[in-house]
Amino acid sequence: MIDIRENLQYVEQQIQSACDKSGRKRSEVSLIAVSKTKPVAMIKEAYDAGIRDFGENRVQELLEKIPQLPSDIRWHMIGHLQRNKVKYIIGKVAMIHSVDSLALAEEISREAQKRKDIANILIEVNVAGEISKFGVTSDAVLKLAEDIATLPAIQLKGFMTVAPYTENPEENRSYFRKLAQISVDIGNKNIDNRSTCFLSMGMTGDYSVAIQEGATYIRVGTGIFGERP
Numbered sequence: 001m002i003d004i005r006e007n008l009q010y011v012e013q014q015i016q017s018a019c020d021k022s023g024r025k026r027s028e029v030s031l032i033a034v035s036k037t038k039p040v041a042m043i044k045e046a047y048d049a050g051i052r053d054f055g056e057n058r059v060q061e062l063l064e065k066i067p068q069l070p071s072d073i074r075w076h077m078i079g080h081l082q083r084n085k086v087k088y089i090i091g092k093v094a095m096i097h098s099v100d101s102l103a104l105a106e107e108i109s110r111e112a113q114k115r116k117d118i119a120n121i122l123i124e125v126n127v128a129g130e131i132s133k134f135g136v137t138s139d140a141v142l143k144l145a146e147d148i149a150t151l152p153a154i155q156l157k158g159f160m161t162v163a164p165y166t167e168n169p170e171e172n173r174s175y176f177r178k179l180a181q182i183s184v185d186i187g188n189k190n191i192d193n194r195s196t197c198f199l200s201m202g203m204t205g206d207y208s209v210a211i212q213e214g215a216t217y218i219r220v221g222t223g224i225f226g227e228r229p
């Protein structure tokens with residue numbers, strides 16, 4: 001039996017302790033409950049326990065879940081997004097975490113403009129350079145950020161990374177630190193259209209370390225909802 005309330009209490013304690021260790025305020029870190037593959041009933045339980053940010057990685061699944069759940073949920077698109085699916089999610093998600101090409105950003109801007117909306121996005125960076133992962137390389141981030149700044153209906157809010165799977169979260173510390181540094185470097189360039197700096201990093205295995213390195217969004221699935229099939 002998965003006890004979502006108890007899991008959330010544990011995660012909350014870990015978040016607080018990582019904040020204490022690094023001299024950060026709890027309010028600087030938002031917990032996104034990653035609900036992919038999990039049923040609406042479980043999402044409702046987390047909602048009833050106070051969670052309002054949920055992450056999904058597939059458009060179809062997201063679109064099925066949205067109408068079945070309260071409208072004050074902030075949905076986060078955290079998975080790889082195909083251009084032909086963009087039109088379905090604009091106006092429905094609070095943040096797209098996984099923008100990794102100009103073509104995708106252009107499509108998002110085009111669809112947002114049609115709906116007189118502004119889409120909030122993060123650039124996904126493959127900091128560790130893993131072949132199997134999506135995201136732009138660290139070298140390509142600045143150029144992509146500058147290009148995105150020229151688009152009319154998009155706001156670049158920060159950066160996201162999916163760190164390698166590891167048993168030892170300390171192994172990912174340098175990647176989180178690097179993403180934070182990329183964010184500072186690009187912040188110093190004063191690019192237009194780029195307001196606050198959100199850093200989406202850290203998952204069940206490594207969110208404490210990510211918080212110590214500056215995460216503002218952590219994406220926790222297994223630690224809240226249990227193992228996925």
Ligand SMILES: *Cc1c(COP(=O)(O)O)cnc(C)c1O
Pocket residue numbers: 034036057078079162203204205219220221222223
């Ligand atoms: C599934 C997923 C997560 C959550 O992973 P857990 O290890 O279950 O916490 C976080 N981020 C992304 C992009 C994911 O696809």
